[in-house]
Amino acid sequence: MTGGGTAKGAAAKAGDTPPRFDDDFAARLEELLIWRRDVRRFRPDPLPDGVLDELLRLMTLAPSVGNSQPWRLVTVDDPERRSAIAANFERCNRDALAGYAGSRRGRYARLKLQGLKEAPVHLAVFADHATEAGHGLGRRTMPETLDYSAVLAVHTLWLAARARGIGVGWLSILDPAAVASDLAVPEGWSFIAYLCLGYPLAEDPVPALEREGWQGREGLGGKVLRR
Amino acid sequence: MTGGGTAKGAAAKAGDTPPRFDDDFAARLEELLIWRRDVRRFRPDPLPDGVLDELLRLMTLAPSVGNSQPWRLVTVDDPERRSAIAANFERCNRDALAGYAGSRRGRYARLKLQGLKEAPVHLAVFADHATEAGHGLGRRTMPETLDYSAVLAVHTLWLAARARGIGVGWLSILDPAAVASDLAVPEGWSFIAYLCLGYPLAEDPVPALEREGWQGREGLGGKVLRR
Numbered sequence: 473m474t475g476g477g478t479a480k481g482a483a484a485k486a487g488d489t490p491p492r493f494d495d496d497f498a499a500r501l502e503e504l505l506i507w508r509r510d511v512r513r514f515r516p517d518p519l520p521d522g523v524l525d526e527l528l529r530l531m532t533l534a535p536s537v538g539n540s541q542p543w544r545l546v547t548v549d550d551p552e553r554r555s556a557i558a559a560n561f562e563r564c565n566r567d568a569l570a571g572y573a574g575s576r577r578g579r580y581a582r583l584k585l586q587g588l589k590e591a592p593v594h595l596a597v598f599a600d601h602a603t604e605a606g607h608g609l610g611r612r613t614m615p616e617t618l619d620y621s622a623v624l625a626v627h628t629l630w631l632a633a634r635a636r637g638i639g640v641g642w643l644s645i646l647d648p649a650a651v652a653s654d655l656a657v658p659e660g661w662s663f664i665a666y667l668c669l670g671y672p673l674a675e676d677p678v679p680a681l682e683r684e685g686w687q688g689r690e691g692l693g694g695k696v697l698r699r
Numbered sequence: 700m701t702g703g704g705t706a707k708g709a710a711a712k713a714g715d716t717p718p719r720f721d722d723d724f725a726a727r728l729e730e731l732l733i734w735r736r737d738v739r740r741f742r743p744d745p746l747p748d749g750v751l752d753e754l755l756r757l758m759t760l761a762p763s764v765g766n767s768q769p770w771r772l773v774t775v776d777d778p779e780r781r782s783a784i785a786a787n788f789e790r791c792n793r794d795a796l797a798g799y800a801g802s803r804r805g806r807y808a809r810l811k812l813q814g815l816k817e818a819p820v821h822l823a824v825f826a827d828h829a830t831e832a833g834h835g836l837g838r839r840t841m842p843e844t845l846d847y848s849a850v851l852a853v854h855t856l857w858l859a860a861r862a863r864g865i866g867v868g869w870l871s872i873l874d875p876a877a878v879a880s881d882l883a884v885p886e887g888w889s890f891i892a893y894l895c896l897g898y899p900l901a902e903d904p905v906p907a908l909e910r911e912g913w914q915g916r917e918g919l920g921g922k923v924l925r926r
Contacts, residue, residue, distance in 0.1 A: 484733050484904035491730045493862045501728070501862050503718045505760040505855060506711050532919060533732040535857070537871060539906050539914040546924045553926050568839045576834060585837075596926075606914050607803065610812075612795045614871045616846070620891075623850045628732060630762070631858070635720045635728050644764060644841045655926050664847075677711035679766050687766040687833050692759060697773045699780050699823075699882050 504634055506677050511639030514590040514670035519638065524593055524669070527629050527638075534628040536621035540606030543625040546655050548594035556654040557646070557666065558588050564645045583684060586643045591668035596651060597626055602660030622664045629667070639672035731861055733904050738866030741817040741897035746865060751820055751896070754856050754865075761855040763848035767833030770852040773882050775821035783881040784873070784893065785815050791872045810911060813870045818895035823878060824853055829887030849891045856894070866899035 528545060536542060548554055565585065572580045588594070599622040611617045630640045648663035682688045755772060763769060775781055792812065799807045815821070826849040838844045857867045875890035909915045 486903055486905045488904060490734055490902035493731065497727055498862045500724055501859065502757060504720065505757060507717055510762055528919060528923060530729060530732060535737055539908040541917050544922050546926050548926050550926055564840050571839065605917060609913065610871045612798065613791050613874055617871045620850045623847045624854050627851050627854045632728065635725045644837045644844045647840055675717035676713055677715060678713045681766040686836065690768050690832060692755060695771050696755060699773050699775050699777055
């Protein structure tokens with residue numbers, strides 16, 4: 473445990489009575505999954521004091537391969553660094569737009585794909601490929617599981633944030649090497665995600681890309697094989 | 700929506716009143732994160748009818764790059780295929796053991812790293828690299844976000860399962876190409892995770908690898924940079 477938690481469970485230790493999660497909690501968790509969104513439209517209001525630290529602490533409860541805990545986090549507040557990230561996005565997004573043709577190109581151009589300017593919190597997430605933690609367990613044949621562990625931490629943050637009414641937007645239209653350079657992170661930190669956090673302008677159970685006619689939900693049809 | 704949901708939120712649509720998640724829910728969610736485990740010791744009891752289908756449906760609520768929903772799922776019941784997976788693990792684990800020396804080697808040999816034999820449900824997760832869904836949005840500079848999307852679905856399943864008292868164990872000590880071949884999945888499906896699901900023999904807030912002296916929790920120290 474990292475300590476410092478305020479919630480009842482934070483000091484849980486071996487031998488404690490396991491919690492029982494009832495049907496009501498399962499239903500609320502499903503609502504959380506349904507109303508979590510990849511947010512691109514934020515109110516500029518700051519997060520309350522201490523909330524970001526609490527969210528970062530909760531990230532450390534994510535699963536990780538061999539308990540390697542490879543997530544590394546960078547809060548980005550410096551205006552020049554934020555500008556560098558925005559310029560990185562602009563370059564990559566221009567290239568992406570050039571890859572579309574016809575009506576899809578027009579639709580792409582109209583999408584709002586990031587909320588860098590409005591979001592009060594910018595958080596870059598990396599995976600430390602040089603970590604000794606976990607002693608290599610579980611990642612000999614699948615070294616990518618180190619990156620996956622950082623992704624699991626991102627999702628943990630995402631849900632914990634949404635449970636507090638805070639939206640998260642994941643920006644991947646970036647040159648990863650340039651992000652690492654612009655944020656001057658240590659050698660060996662591999663870029664995973666650039667996250668914007670803040671209160672969303674609106675809440676919706678339907679993904680923005682579905683509402684905007686880009687890509688709807690597919691369900692499970694054709695995605696499950698029995699073997 | 701994929702339809703067929705029983706929980707209140709499953710039919711949510713644009714314009715619905717957003718749910719309010721209170722402090723009690725946030726505290727319960729934290730307990731869920733704390734008591735989620737990478738389970739390797741299962742009771743052999745089957746899951747109740749319909750629960751696996753419900754969990755798979757909930758996976759489709761995960762975020763994905765460009766709403767590409769690239770997760771592809773294989774339930775593995777055939778005894779010969781299960782044996783092939785177990786043999787794959789045995790080979791990879793023998794190689795992994797050979798990579799350790801001294802006391803760490805002995806400790807590795809004593810770890811129970813999978814519950815393939817006991818777990819009633821085996822679920823292999825892939826990412827479809829050939830999917831057209833999402834029209835490439837968000838993954839031009841970071842194609843690995845397609846794999847990350849499948850990882851987000853795994854974590855969604857993990858939490859939803861734990862909320863029902865069901866444990867999940869992620870096995871990565873496998874040769875990915877052999878898994879794809881043994882399960883005869885379509886071309887283009889890239890192996891992400893092999894999951895065992897079932898009721899855990901015991902529940903604990905402390906990771907097994909910490910209890911067994913392999914790797915303890917590190918907290919956030921040294922992992923957060925300010926830029």
